[in-house]
Amino acid sequence: MGKFDNHGLKAISPLGGHEPRADTFTGLLIREVTDRALASLAARQGQAEAVKSTAASYLGGSLPEPASWNANGVFAAWWMGPDLWMVSAPHDSHELMAADLKQAVGDAGSVVEQTDGWCRFDMEGPRCFDVLERLCNANVRSGKAGDATRTSMEHLGVFLLCQTPGQGYSIVGPRSSAASLHHALVAAAKSVI
Amino acid sequence: MTDAVMNAGRVAFQADGSTGARKGVQVNRLDGGLIKGGKPLNFTFDGKRFKGFEGDTLASALLANGVRLMGRSFKYHRPRGVLTSGSEEPNALVELRSGGRQEPNTRATVAELYDGLEANSQNRWPSLQHDFMAINDRFSNFLTAGFYYKTFMWPAAFWEKLYEPIIRKAAGLGSISFEADPDAYDKGFLHCDLLVIGAGPTGLMAALTAGRAGAQVIIADEDFLLGGRLNAETFGIGDLTGAAWVEQAQAELASMPNVRVMPRTTIIGAFDHGIYGAVERVSDHVLAPEAGKPRQILWRIYSKRAMLAAGATERPIAFENNDRPGVMLAGAVRAYANRWAVTPDQTVAVFTNNDDGHRTAADLIAKGVKVTAVIDTRAAAPKVEGAELFAGAQVVDTKGRLGLEWARVRLASGTTRDVPCGALAVSGGWNPNVHLTCHQRGRPAWREDIAAFVPAGDLPQHMSVAGAANGDFSTAAALRAGAEGAVAALSELGIEAKISDLPEAEDAPINVTPFWYVKEGKGRAWLDQQNDVTVKDVKLAHQENFRSVEHLKRYTTLGMATDQGKTSNMGGLAIMAELAGKQIPEVGTTMFRPPYTPVSFGVMAGRSVGEDFRPTRKTPSHKWAEEQGAVFVEVGQWLRAQWFPRAGETHWRQSVDREVLQTRNSVGICDVTTLGKIDVQGKDAAEFLNKMYANAFAKLPVGKVRYGLMLREDGIAYDDGTAARFAEDHFVVTTTTANAVLVYRNMEFARQCLFPDMDVQLISTTEAWAQFAVAGPNARKLLQKVVDPEFDISNEAFPFMGCGEITVAGGCRARLFRISFSGELAYEIAVPTRYGDAMIRKLMEAGEEFGAVPYGTEALGVMRIEKGHAAGNELNGTTSALNLGMGGMVSKKKDCIGNTLSEREGMNREDALKLVGFKPVNAADPVQAGAHLMNASGEVSAATDQGYITSAAYSPVLGCSIGIGFLKRGDSRKGEVIRAVNPLEGREIQVEVVSAHFVDPEGERLRG
Amino acid sequence: MIINHPILGPRDFQEFTYLGDASLIDRPDWQADNAADQFHDYLYLRDNPAGEHRELWFHEQGDRSWLVVTRNTVTHEILNVELARDVARARGRSK
Structure with a gap:
């Protein structure tokens, strides 16, 4: 695996496998995504502007506005709450991103390693709307690319990131409940398709 | 007595006119209708085989086959048939399907027919025709309103052992199989600018208008066929028949991506801020759901605006023996004829107080059914062609044991006439379906010209009402109101919609003269047929001084059945008003609450059942622990290993003792x-x-x-x-x-x-x-x-x-x-x-x-009990730092949550509970968590209580059971022997008060 | 109910956790002479109006903002929604 992964411990995916899981339906693919490193970035008291500018130079683009996400090169970020963002990058090359990000923002921000706090499933294909409306109350049919919504699916708090309306979404949920979240997604897909 | 009942039943069976059922042919199927050319379907009712057509309901198919008797009433086990053609049905309740899929109390009027449908009548034994419990009918004088309250009062001791079991056995209608439901249910969330509730002429016109303007529209109807009353009437719209116009509208709506048409979907409740609950019956019309597909879906609809276009419900007139199979609502008889090409009998009479009832006679005559009389309570009744008219007349009684045979009519002249009829179509006028407008405590207002309640100004936020639901009964008025309502609702959202040319349609008033019940006759005249409430019961309630409608409802159970009194409440109110010498609006109505029609538990649960009831959280070592054969326990949502059994261990204690000792001895x-x-x-x-x-x-x-x-x-x-x-x-x-x-x-x-x-x-x-x-x-x-x-x-x-x-x-x-x-x-x-x-x-x-x-x-x-560490049992919502022995930790030099109030006198009593340990005096005695502590001698009572044990375990290190808990002044009582009592199990042991730190009290090990 | 979140717009109240009267923001000074009495009133004495009520809601399944929602307890009409942090600062709370 990655350059930081050459120690004696072998990683498993949130679903417990050594390879990410994929489930295919007519017009829909649900796949486990395990290759992203995550770190949360919070602005210190009164430092929102400073953290935005220092983070922008590290990320190569600005931090996203409320309820949205964006991508800049290898980085992506989404808004989690007031003055709080989640930053992601490829795990293989950025397993230690939290430390780098902290160095970049200095005392303007608080950074927390979040890579393994989450599991992520990407949903792709034309049946996304039909399946998502069985799962969460987000108004996906009126949504646009770049929307980041914190919502709940089968009693699990998740982030729903819209890549392409109706065609591509990322669902980021708590890692310990990956099996429950995966079951919910697959059951909804079976119910619809 | 038994013989008499048996004989009565046998005679009645022979008198029943349902010869068609025996022949197995659809004797009452007419020409035309909207199911013409439909696929033939086989179904059974009480084990008998019948045929119907695709597009039938169970009720229409049974009527087509000459079956009028469909159920037994709740209390008196009276023979009952179908009253209505919709979801308001009080009588024709059946058990649908069998095994895990068995569903009791299903209205035959909304059960869509499918090939292989299996239905059974309920609340009868041994059969629908011969029901032993019909004996209750003979005791009806005792089973009046308030019967339970009056009869089972005394002696009190009899309640639990005698009365309640008997009542429970007799109560209820259908039965359940006690098998698990094999089907899945789902839920979902929808958003729209305009939710249109009801797809009759009003709703369709509203959806077309809003859809053409580009708004996000959802139109839902409980029926599987869009069109509402247009399917039940012979009205044309513009140059088209009603049905053809509906088809055209439906096709246009289907072509709009911004419109979602949801048939078989009931809006069950109007909740705060434009949220509506809806149940979509996805698979109820097929033998079994497709693999993975839900039977029903519970939708939560977020609407910016909603239009209630739910139409109106016809109400009956009460008269003696008005509950015989064959006595039906006039609009329902018309619906069966025009939509399903069915007549309940070849000989039909009509009893009405308004012009609308006359349409039933006209439509039946046009279809070749013999209409023996039109009985109109109004002296100035309009003329009737093709049937005899009795103006200013009333139906005063009926005859026919298991089905109607004739109706006795009191003519305007005062003489009586017996009119032969296998069906009597009754119309007492129409009630707008205001139910959803009341879900936020809205109170409807009385409208004199239609003698009915209509929605008042206190609607749920952002809801409007249009068409018959608003008291505008003509088709032309409905189309206009639908279009205008949509334009108005959308303009509030900044969406401009236009009314294109409205098609021509009938615009006749219904000319109703209020007439609620026939005063003549000593027998029972039924108001609420599902709960067997009669005019007499309402009078009795009034006589016993139940004057509020809410009290009337609860005392008589009027309107408290699964139909929620959709056809019966109005009659009860009117009679109550009359008895009190008041106007109907002064009496008011009872409150309508969600759900609009019954909802299954399954769909409320959705997918969250069994092991999917809630999410499970797994620890990182879960997979490994499974491989070790660990036994798991739920801790909140987490699954944690409880212990790891090894070969040869037959009791959990063996595993746990080994784990403790090995940890304390090695690692x-x-x-x-x-x-x-x-x-x-x-x-x-x-x-x-x-x-x-x-x-x-x-x-x-x-x-x-x-x-x-x-x-x-x-x-x-x-x-x-x-x-x-x-x-x-x-x-x-x-x-x-x-x-x-x-x-x-x-x-x-x-x-x-x-x-x-x-x-x-x-x-x-x-x-x-x-x-x-x-x-x-x-x-x-x-x-x-x-x-x-x-x-x-x-x-x-x-x-x-x-x-x-x-x-x-x-x-x-x-x-x-x-x-x-x-x-x-x-x-x-x-x-x-x-x-x-x-x-x-x-x-x-x-x-x-x-x-x-x-x-x-x-x-x-x-191990934590051996160390005296507090956990959830000790941090139990009643204990302070002082109780836990950590009073000294609470800093007085700084502010923290809880420090000021923890200094209160009551929390610092000199005899406060203190956390200590307990060892049994007799090492073999088990210490029990929950046991209360009493002094060594004296009374065992709440007054002498000294505290309680919170946690207990067998300590493999000490070789005996130990406990920790809270004891008054516990810290100064070490060495004292007291009693731990468990009065629930009658147990009492002697325990010695010790330090809660059983193992390594000096803490040398953890520092080593 | 729908709560119109000041940052996120209309959100279903199911995403929120309810705490109670917004007066819980006004936590007394622990060093005041009558601190015990003030804390007693703060914790135990609440108005229970049939009508307008300012109350605290936590957007637990959302952005984790605490909100002050002004709601009519009879009609459930929501008249105003503010970030609790802004309300707290306006009421003079700091550190």
Whole structure:
């Protein structure tokens, strides 16, 4: 695996496998995504502007506005709450991103390693709307690319990131409940398709 | 008596006109209708085979086959047939399907026919024709309103053993199979600009108008066929027949991507701020759902605007014996004829107080059915062609044991005439379906010209009402109201919609003269047929001084059945008003509440059933623990290993004792990932924790961990854990597994609402780290094999309560904490969760030479009780720091949540409960958690209570059962022998009060 | 109910956790002479109006903001929604 992964411990995916899981339906693919490193970035008291500018130079683009996400090169970020963002990058090359990000923002921000706090499933294909409306109350049919919504699916708090309306979404949920979240997604897909 | 009933039944059966049922042909099927050319379908009713057509309901197919008798009434077991053609049906309730799919009390009028449908009548024994319980009908004088309240009063002792079991056996209609429902149910969420409730002419016109304007529209109808009354009438719209116009409208709506048409979908409730509940019956019209597909879906619809276009419900007129199979609503008879090409009988009479009832006669005559009379209560009734008209006349009685044979009519002249009829079509006028307008406490208003309640101004937010639901009964008025309503609703949203040319349609008034019940006759005239409430019952209630409609309802049970009195409430109110000498609007109506029609439990549960009832959280070592054959226990949503049985162990205690002893003697490993972890950063992080914890944190050095106790503002302790300081401005806080969410919420409350200018940032990291406790005298030796050699974890370099960031297994990032819950030399080591599975395997491998054991939550619990550590049983919502023996920890030099009120006198009583330990005097006696403590002698009573035991376990170290708990002045009573009593089980043992620290009270092991 | 979140717009109240009267923001000074009495009133004495009520809601399944929601307890009409942090600062709370 990655350059930081050459120690004696072998990683498993949130679903417990050594390879990410994929489930295919007519017009829909649900796949486990395990290759992203995550770190949360919070602005210190009164430092929102400073953290935005220092983070922008590290990320190569600005931090996203409320309820949205964006991508800049290898980085992506989404808004989690007031003055709080989640930053992601490829795990293989950025397993230690939290430390780098902290160095970049200095005392303007608080950074927390979040890579393994989450599991992520990407949903792709034309049946996304039909399946998502069985799962969460987000108004996906009126949504646009770049929307980041914190919502709940089968009693699990998740982030729903819209890549392409109706065609591509990322669902980021708590890692310990990956099996429950995966079951919910697959059951909804079976119910619809 | 039995003979008499039997004979009555037999005679009645022979008199029943349902010859068609015996022949198995559709004797009452007419020409035309909307099911012409429909696929023939087979179904059974009470085991008999019948044929119907695609598009039939069970009710229309049974009528077509000449079956009028469909059920027995609730209380008197009177023979009953179908009254209506819709969801308001009170009588024709059947058990649909069988086995796990059996569904009781299904209205035959909305059960869509499918091939292989299986239905059974209910509330009868042994058969629908011969029902022993019909004897109740003979005792009807005793079974009047308030019967239960009056009869089962005395003697009180009889209630539980005698009355209740008998009543329970007799009560209810349908039965359930007690088999699990094999089908799935689903739920979902929809959003729209305009929700249109009802797809009759009003709703369709509204949806077309809004859809053409580009608005997001949802139009829902409980029927499987759109069109509402247009399917039941012969009206044309413009140049088209009603049905053809509906088809055209439906095609246009289907072509609009912004419109979602939802047939078979009932809007069951109007909730706050434009939220509506809807049940979509996805698979109720097929033999079994497709694999994976739900039977029903519960939708939560978020609407910006909603239009109620739910139409109106016809109401009957009460007269003696008006409940015989064959007595139906006039609009229903018309619907069966025009939509389903069915007549309930070849000979029909009509009884009406309005012009609308005359349409039934006209439509039946046009279809070749013999209409023997039109009986109109109005002296100035319009003329009738093709049937005899009795103007100013009333139906005063009927005859026919299991089905109507004739009706006795009191003519205007005063003489009576017996009119032969197998069906009597009754119309007392129409009630707008205002139900959803009342779900937010709206009260409808009386409209004199239609003699009915219509929605008043107090509608749910952003709802409008149009068409018959608003009292505008003509088709032309409905189309206009639908279009205008849509334009008005959308203009509020800034969407411009236009009314294109409205098609021509009938515009006749119904000319109703209120007429509620026939006063003549001594027999029973039925108001609520589902709950067997008669005019007499209402009179009795009035006589007994039940004057409020809500009291009338509850005393007589009028309108309390599954149909919620859709056809009966109005009659009851009118009679009550008359008796009280009041106008109907003065009496008012009872409150309508959700759901509009009955909803299955299955669809309320949705997919969240069985093991999917709620999400499950798995620990990083779950897979490994499964391989070890661990027994799991649910802790909140977490699944944790409870113990790890080994070969030869036959009782859980053997496993747990072994895990405890091996940990205390060598080393044990436990997954403690479930503890909540909150990352706290910022310049004011230390000051913030000072506020959160009762004890002080500001001076905790970097690289150290401290135990902390959290209080509620009232001074009661609610959680405990540790805070590790990784930097001046960085702490990692742990919470108990159960309180992780609550502690985080409270910390956010303090951060945002109490101390908004503190520089502190919070985020949960519970899931991000796989954390393992490694405990026991060999813990360090084990860890030294795993921790990378550049990190010195000797006692000197890494003392008790130390923490630090390290690497393990050749470079894997990790965190190490030297903390102990077991009282042993112990560490907690954390790695990124993805490596947790590999880490537990690595630790076990490294521990092999020491005989390392994994231990579960049971051994964890035993060891913490042996150490006297408080857990959930002790932090039970009633105990303070003082009770827990930590009173000294509550800093008086700083402000923290709970410190001020914990100084209250009552919380510092000199005889306060104190946490201590208990050992049985007789080592064989088990100490029980929950037992109460009493002095060595004296009375056992609440007044002499000395405290209680909170946690107990068998201690393999001490070789006896031990407990900890709260005892008055406990800290000064060590050595005293007292009693632990369990009056529930009649147990009492002697226990000695000891220190709660049973093992290593000096704490030497954990510092070693 | 729908709560019109000041940052996120209309959100279903099911995403929120309810705490109670917004007066819980006004936590007394622990060093005041009558601190015990003040804390007693703060914790135990609440108005229970049939009508307008300012109350605290936590967007737990959302952005984790605490909100002050002004709601009519009879009609459930929501008249105003503010970030609790802004309200707290306006009421003079700081550190």
